[in-house]
Amino acid sequence: MAYRKTPAEIRRLTTAKERLVARATEVVAEVGWSQASVTAVADAAGIAAGSVYQHFPSKAALAVEVFRRAAGREVEVLGEVLHGPGGPVERLSRGVEVFARRALENRGLAYALLAAPAEPAVGAERLAFRRRYRALFAEVVREGVESGALPAQNGEITAAALTGAIGEVLVDPLGGPEDGAAEALLADLTAMALRCAGAPTA
Amino acid sequence: MAYRKTPAEIRRLTTAKERLVARATEVVAEVGWSQASVTAVADAAGIAAGSVYQHFPSKAALAVEVFRRAAGREVEVLGEVLHGPGGPVERLSRGVEVFARRALENRGLAYALLAAPAEPAVGAERLAFRRRYRALFAEVVREGVESGALPAQNGEITAAALTGAIGEVLVDPLGGPEDGAAEALLADLTAMALRCAGAPTA
DNA sequence: GGAAGCTGTGAATGATGCTTCACTTCTTCC
DNA sequence: GGAAGAAGTGAAGCATCATTCACAGCTTCC
Numbered sequence: 203m204a205y206r207k208t209p210a211e212i213r214r215l216t217t218a219k220e221r222l223v224a225r226a227t228e229v230v231a232e233v234g235w236s237q238a239s240v241t242a243v244a245d246a247a248g249i250a251a252g253s254v255y256q257h258f259p260s261k262a263a264l265a266v267e268v269f270r271r272a273a274g275r276e277v278e279v280l281g282e283v284l285h286g287p288g289g290p291v292e293r294l295s296r297g298v299e300v301f302a303r304r305a306l307e308n309r310g311l312a313y314a315l316l317a318a319p320a321e322p323a324v325g326a327e328r329l330a331f332r333r334r335y336r337a338l339f340a341e342v343v344r345e346g347v348e349s350g351a352l353p354a355q356n357g358e359i360t361a362a363a364l365t366g367a368i369g370e371v372l373v374d375p376l377g378g379p380e381d382g383a384a385e386a387l388l389a390d391l392t393a394m395a396l397r398c399a400g401a402p403t404a
Numbered sequence: 405m406a407y408r409k410t411p412a413e414i415r416r417l418t419t420a421k422e423r424l425v426a427r428a429t430e431v432v433a434e435v436g437w438s439q440a441s442v443t444a445v446a447d448a449a450g451i452a453a454g455s456v457y458q459h460f461p462s463k464a465a466l467a468v469e470v471f472r473r474a475a476g477r478e479v480e481v482l483g484e485v486l487h488g489p490g491g492p493v494e495r496l497s498r499g500v501e502v503f504a505r506r507a508l509e510n511r512g513l514a515y516a517l518l519a520a521p522a523e524p525a526v527g528a529e530r531l532a533f534r535r536r537y538r539a540l541f542a543e544v545v546r547e548g549v550e551s552g553a554l555p556a557q558n559g560e561i562t563a564a565a566l567t568g569a570i571g572e573v574l575v576d577p578l579g580g581p582e583d584g585a586a587e588a589l590l591a592d593l594t595a596m597a598l599r600c601a602g603a604p605t606a
Numbered sequence: 607g608g609a610a611g612c613t614g615t616g617a618a619t620g621a622t623g624c625t626t627c628a629c630t631t632c633t634t635c636c
Numbered sequence: 637g638g639a640a641g642a643a644g645t646g647a648a649g650c651a652t653c654a655t656t657c658a659c660a661g662c663t664t665c666c
Contacts, residue, residue, distance in 0.1 A: 218613095367572075390561040
């Protein structure tokens with residue numbers, strides 16, 4: 203009998219899978235979901251198309267994994283900022299700025315996560331993550347309202363609006379070339395977000 | 405020689421094309437772009453699949469026409485409200501409300517126009533129309549700033565944010581079932597939009 | 607060393623759905 | 637009525653890709 207995987211072998215497989223996800227993420231960031239065929243992704247990872255199916259049961263599963271990893275990092279970062287130190291308004295402002303800054307620093311990926319046409323499975327994942335963004339924003343808004351820093355409002359609506367507004371504001375810059383106006387954009391964007399939540403203007 | 409089209413024949417062809425676009429719009433509103441195959445659309449219009457190509461050079465061209473007609477109506481309506489009588493803030497408020505109300509009254513179509521997965525040609529059209537929405541909002545915001553009704557701000561950003569915010573807020577209600585909370589939603593949405601533009605709360 | 611079994615390969619398979627085309631049906635006009 | 641030609645048909649053609657599979661190459665462990 204020769205069928206027990208050695209730790210080294212397990213590590214090799216895991217590494218191969220990690221590498222596949224990483225390369226697939228790069229491909230998606232560069233050419234978008236619709237152009238990221240199984241063949242293209244496999245080529246980028248240096249394996250045969252068929253080998254993808256050693257790691258994932260379908261292309262959709264791989265795509266979902268790519269999305270989750272990348273979007274998960276963003277949720278995590280945003281959560282840390284929004285749950286971090288400072289008053290609700292300050293945290294909201296910093297959260298919006300950090301989120302937008304990270305997107306602008308990694309345009310291709312940000313565009314893929316936010317807006318690029320994608321297969322249904324990825325679309326569903328996108329929806330799910332948008333809900334998570336909303337939930338994070340809603341929490342801070344609610345806190346702000348309770349503390350009196352923000353006026354009474356429907357926090358869910360404001361949170362959804364913030365999510366949509368940030369995405370929409372970023373779509374054009376993310377699609378176009380780097381234009382050097384990033385800092386001005388960030389300032390305008392955070393100002394808008396604060397107005398949106400009803401924070402008194404500084 | 406028998407190849408001159410009579411007026412009646414021309415009318416018949418035009419009517420057939422109109423009918424095709426109308427039925428295709430219904431199909432898209434019901435099942436979304438991805439399920440609206442040429443066969444399904446042709447069936448709905450009561451013609452053969454091949455006949456679609458008498459009117460449009462490709463499926464994409466038909467889809468684009470469907471999108472343009474439907475989205476064009478919304479741009480027109482929004483434009484009328486935003487250019488109508490009243491102060492900038494009042495018009496902005498009414499514009500948001502009218503836009504959202506129309507979407508909620510025609511959910512399937514609104515979802516298809518705003519968010520449903522679609523082929524690249526439709527995606528491009530969607531982007532183009534979003535720019536038109538933004539331009540309309542930007543105009544009113546600029547007017548409001550000039551008249552002093554709104555605080556100084558980057559009108560383009562606010563306009564993009566309004567477009568994104570409205571879309572995002574509507575996506576969930578449009579996807580789910582009618583829940584009867586439409587009026588409350590509209591009130592919260594317009595309140596958010598006014599805050600977003602910096603209008604003093606009523 | 608060598609049997610057993612897992613991983614990797616990439617061409618073949620299969621599904622989907624747009625588009626074409628040979629043919630039929632309808633309209634025009636003498 | 638009938639010739640000429642357009643519109644309409646729908647099944648076949650075709651392109652695109654995800655997925656499979658028979659086979660080759662490796663790793664494990666006695």
